[in-house]
Amino acid sequence: xxxxxxxxxxxxxxxxxxxxxxxxxxxxxxxxxxxxxxxxxxxxxxxxxxxxxxxxxxxxxxxxxxxxxxxxxxxxxxxxxxxxxxxxxxxxxxxxxxxxxxxxxxxxxxxxxxxxxxxxxxxxxxxxxxxxxxxxxxxxxxxxxxxxxxxxxxxxxxxxxxxxxxxxxxxxxxxxxxxxxxxxxxxxxxxxxxxxxxxxxxxxxxxxxxxxxxxxxxxxxxxxxxxxxxxxxxxxxxxxxxxxxxxxxxxxxxxxxx
Amino acid sequence: xxxxxxxxxxxxxxxxxxxxxxxxxxxxxxxxxxxxxxxxxxxxxxxxxxxxxxxxxxxxxxxxxxxxxxxxxxxxxxxxxxxxxxxxxxxxxxxxxxxxxxxxxxxxxxxxxxxxxxxxxxxxxxxxxxxxxxxxxxxxxxxxxxxxxxxxxxxxxxxxxxxxxxxxxxxxxxxxxxxxxxxxxxxxxxxxxxxxxxxxxxxxxxxxxxxxxxxxxxxxxxxxxxxxxxxxxxxxxxxxxxxxxxxxxxxxxxxxxxxxxxxxxxxxxxxxxxxxxxxxx
Numbered sequence: 348x349x350x351x352x353x354x355x356x357x358x359x360x361x362x363x364x365x366x367x368x369x370x371x372x373x374x375x376x377x378x379x380x381x382x383x384x385x386x387x388x389x390x391x392x393x394x395x396x397x398x399x400x401x402x403x404x405x406x407x408x409x410x411x412x413x414x415x416x417x418x419x420x421x422x423x424x425x426x427x428x429x430x431x432x433x434x435x436x437x438x439x440x441x442x443x444x445x446x447x448x449x450x451x452x453x454x455x456x457x458x459x460x461x462x463x464x465x466x467x468x469x470x471x472x473x474x475x476x477x478x479x480x481x482x483x484x485x486x487x488x489x490x491x492x493x494x495x496x497x498x499x500x501x502x503x504x505x506x507x508x509x510x511x512x513x514x515x516x517x518x519x520x521x522x523x524x525x526x527x528x529x530x531x532x533x534x535x536x537x538x539x540x541x542x543x544x545x546x547x548x549x550x551x552x553x554x555x556x557x558x559x560x561x562x563x564x565x566x567x568x569x570x571x572x573x574x575x576x577x578x579x580x581x582x583x584x585x586x587x588x589x590x591x592x593x594x595x596x597x598x599x600x601x602x603x604x605x
Numbered sequence: 606x607x608x609x610x611x612x613x614x615x616x617x618x619x620x621x622x623x624x625x626x627x628x629x630x631x632x633x634x635x636x637x638x639x640x641x642x643x644x645x646x647x648x649x650x651x652x653x654x655x656x657x658x659x660x661x662x663x664x665x666x667x668x669x670x671x672x673x674x675x676x677x678x679x680x681x682x683x684x685x686x687x688x689x690x691x692x693x694x695x696x697x698x699x700x701x702x703x704x705x706x707x708x709x710x711x712x713x714x715x716x717x718x719x720x721x722x723x724x725x726x727x728x729x730x731x732x733x734x735x736x737x738x739x740x741x742x743x744x745x746x747x748x749x750x751x752x753x754x755x756x757x758x759x760x761x762x763x764x765x766x767x768x769x770x771x772x773x774x775x776x777x778x779x780x781x782x783x784x785x786x787x788x789x790x791x792x793x794x795x796x797x798x799x800x801x802x803x804x805x806x807x808x809x810x811x812x813x814x815x816x817x818x819x820x821x822x823x824x825x826x827x828x829x830x831x832x833x834x835x836x837x838x839x840x841x842x843x844x845x846x847x848x849x850x851x852x853x854x855x856x857x858x859x860x861x862x863x864x865x866x867x868x869x870x871x872x873x874x875x876x877x878x879x880x881x882x883x884x885x886x
Contacts, residue, residue: 403788404788405784405787405788422787423784423787423788423790424788424790425788425789425790427788428788429785429788431781433781435781435782435784435785437782437799437800437803438880438881438882439803439806439880440880448789448791448799449786449789449790449791449792449795449799477879477880478880478882479880479881479882493789497789
């Protein structure tokens with residue numbers, strides 16, 4: 348059994364608003380093991396992105412404890428790689444330069460590592476392309492390579508494939524699993540897509556809004572690579588969906604992600 | 606007849622919709638297309654030459670193009686042109702350099718720091734609204750009519766477009782990319798060098814282009830406040846002696862220099878901003 352990597356304890360987050368405080372996250376309790384793949388799913392407003400921001404160190408105004416490898420999270424840093432819904436590449440830099448960003452490609456070890464990552468995210472031949480020449484899926488793979496170059500302890504993904512079409516999304520999910528199996532980076536993956544959550548996660552964290560809290564944590568005991576059409580996959584998918592319906596009717600669109 | 610009333614089939618020869626079929630503009634096709642842009646200037650020049658030749662206007666009012674050309678060559682050969690152009694060039698470039706470097710530096714400071722913006726920007730904005738040429742008497746009073754005074758006046762003109770556009774460019778930095786640089790652990794210098802300056806570059810180049818234009822404008826004014834050489838004074842003196850052809854030579858020089866400097870900045874833009882994904886017309 349791997350050691351715990353990320354420990355979230357008694358986490359609360361309240362936002363001030365003109366109509367009084369809004370409770371975005373309430374009593375979040377989650378322990379993520381080293382190398383584990385966690386998916387976070389829930390309807391909009393359930394605080395899943397807020398939770399990710401807090402772990403990323405981009406939001407430090409919370410109550411409670413968040414520790415990564417025993418150290419409290421005080422701000423953003425390279426040990427917490429973040430992938431957003433948009434690739435957020437520097438438009439004036441080539442693929443290679445975007446991955447290196449503030450690291451120098453003149454150093455042979457960086458150059459070599461960038462080459463390896465370009466191969467890992469399957470972008471050979473596009474080293475000198477500019478972001479405007481890339482498709483959405485390719486750009487997102489550059490963003491993933493950029494985060495991986497820093498050898499993060501944990502990769503935080505905030506609906507990274509939400510803007511992609513169904514085919515590209517399926518492909519990207521496989522690329523990500525491939526990366527995960529090769530690198531064993533801890534993954535915290537936020538999505539609102541049922542299939543995606545079940546397909547990728549070893550555990551699915553189901554969140555509900557008002558206030559944002561963890562409703563249930565489901566273990567997905569399916570071996571990788573998974574097939575979406577299998578009966579056990581569909582059974583688990585149904586279980587996740589049920590967890591939402593238990594609360595107040597269909598809080599999530601049952602058709603999402605089909 | 607049947608053949609005339611049948612519809613147009615795909616196998617028929619295509620209908621001619623080029624200018625060839627338009628009898629009124631058909632003659633344009635006999636001229637190479639690269640010449641099209643020159644047609645209007647050539648016609649204007651021909652009419653201009655003709656009106657002088659026929660004595661409709663006096664040479665003092667409007668000398669003919671050929672007379673201007675003759676004078677141009679004469680001044681170029683006897684070295685007068687070089688004397689005036691070189692000194693004007695040095696003045697304009699020195700003033701432009703001083704003003705735009707100051708504009709770049711101050712624009713960067715106010716753009717990055719809120720505190721500096723609050724302290725400095727209101728005063729600069731107030732100064733900006735003063736017509737520069739209204740300050741000429743003060744410049745003469747304080748700095749005389751020497752080179753320093755001229756350069757300062759030009760640099761003041763070049764300062765504001767660069768300052769304003771640098772500030773604007775820096776404030777258009779994408780907050781999402783800013784977040785990325787925080788996550789990737791950019792140092793403050795890396796943030797400026799690798800995020801802020803590239804973002805601001807299109808605006809900075811625009812500011813430089815505007816500043817270049819203003820530099821030449823102020824140059825003429827500065828030279829007219831008194832000097833012995835320079836294109837501005839060459840024009841001013843020629844006017845005094847009713848040598849209208851020399852006035853035109855000066856105007857043409859400005860047009861050439863203006864077009865050249867614009868060309869250089871646009872080349873620079875193309876080279877530096879090739880990554881942009883914007884509407885290019």
